[in-house]
Amino acid sequence: MMKILHLSDLHVEPVGKLAYARANTARRMIELTEWLAQHKDEYDAIAVSGDLSCDGNIDSYHLIDAIFRSLPKPCFMVPGNHDRRKPFLECLSHFCPNVYSPENLSFSVDLGDYRLFMLDTLQPGIHWGALPDGVLDWLEAEMKNTNKPSLVFCHHTPVKPGMGYMDEPFGNGDRFIEILSQRPDVRLCTGHLHRPVATLAKNKVVVVTAPSVSLQMLLDLTPKGGDEFVFETPGYAVHTFLDDGWVTHFGQFPFPSDFSGPYPFVNTINPDA
Ligand SMILES: [Fe+2]
Ligand SMILES: [Fe+2]
Numbered sequence: 001m002m003k004i005l006h007l008s009d010l011h012v013e014p015v016g017k018l019a020y021a022r023a024n025t026a027r028r029m030i031e032l033t034e035w036l037a038q039h040k041d042e043y044d045a046i047a048v049s050g051d052l053s054c055d056g057n058i059d060s061y062h063l064i065d066a067i068f069r070s071l072p073k074p075c076f077m078v079p080g081n082h083d084r085r086k087p088f089l090e091c092l093s094h095f096c097p098n099v100y101s102p103e104n105l106s107f108s109v110d111l112g113d114y115r116l117f118m119l120d121t122l123q124p125g126i127h128w129g130a131l132p133d134g135v136l137d138w139l140e141a142e143m144k145n146t147n148k149p150s151l152v153f154c155h156h157t158p159v160k161p162g163m164g165y166m167d168e169p170f171g172n173g174d175r176f177i178e179i180l181s182q183r184p185d186v187r188l189c190t191g192h193l194h195r196p197v198a199t200l201a202k203n204k205v206v207v208v209t210a211p212s213v214s215l216q217m218l219l220d221l222t223p224k225g226g227d228e229f230v231f232e233t234p235g236y237a238v239h240t241f242l243d244d245g246w247v248t249h250f251g252q253f254p255f256p257s258d259f260s261g262p263y264p265f266v267n268t269i270n271p272d273a
Contacts, residue, residue, distance in 0.1 A: 005043035005238055006048075006153070006238065008210040010032075011214045012064055019214065033070070046076070049078060050121075050122070051082040053084070054082055058087040058091065061087050078096065078121075078155060081127050081128070084124075096118065097109065108142055115150040121170075129158075136175055136179060151246070152186060154190055161226075162221050165224075165225065178204075181205050189207075194217035208248045213235075218262040
């Protein structure tokens with residue numbers, strides 16, 4: 001039984017700098033490293049769905065590389081809106097093999113009887129995501145070329161979650177969902193929302209969102225929601241394919257969490273904005 005550990009929204013800052021002046025995400029990486037080593041028999045591969053860095057600085061990518069390179073299991077990554085493609089690719093290219101292009105780091109990889117699609121939805125200077133037509137042409141062709149049950153990972157979620165500021169557009173979202181809907185054995189797995197969320201996009205495609213490893217979004221389903229974080233318990237998702245199809249479980253990390261907040265996401269909504 002293949003188990004894919006899904007991590008998201010690490011928002012790593014270099015040692016000595018706090019994310020949003022409050023969150024020690026460099027220390028969180030030490031806690032994460034220990035947990036990943038202790039639990040290495042509970043997952044077969046890791047997929048990280050973006051916002052690895054808080055502002056795309058190269059030191060944060062060196063830190064991430066050191067952590068994930070030491071693990072005995074394969075690991076795959078795509079950028080989010082807080083990442084920068086150039087330093088991401090410079091430091092982490094071994095976690096994103098055979099990318100579509102240097103301008104879009106999408107790729108696919110086979111894991112035994114299953115396939116992972118890792119899609120790059122980053123638009124520099126823009127908070128919300130998009131997939132270019134060329135990438136969707138490639139995705140459509142790749143999906144027609146395999147019968148393997150597939151997980152599709154990307155940072156942004158092509159569904160408005162009812163969380164105020166996070167109710168954003170998704171460029172080419174309708175076409176993206178239409179392509180995924182052609183296959184019943186495909187699940188879309190995202191991040192960006194910093195909470196575990198599940199929905200059925202356009203009543204066609206199951207979408208599940210992993211919580212953040214570092215900062216949880218305040219659960220505020222009003223027009224002013226979606227822009228503050230709280231130190232709730234961080235978490236992860238595990239996707240596995242069983243007799244009835246893909247099943248997603250959510251787990252919590254036993255890292256110190258004092259439930260303080262909410263605090264604003266300030267200054268680094270997008271590093272190129
Ligand atoms: Fe994020
Ligand atoms: Fe994000």
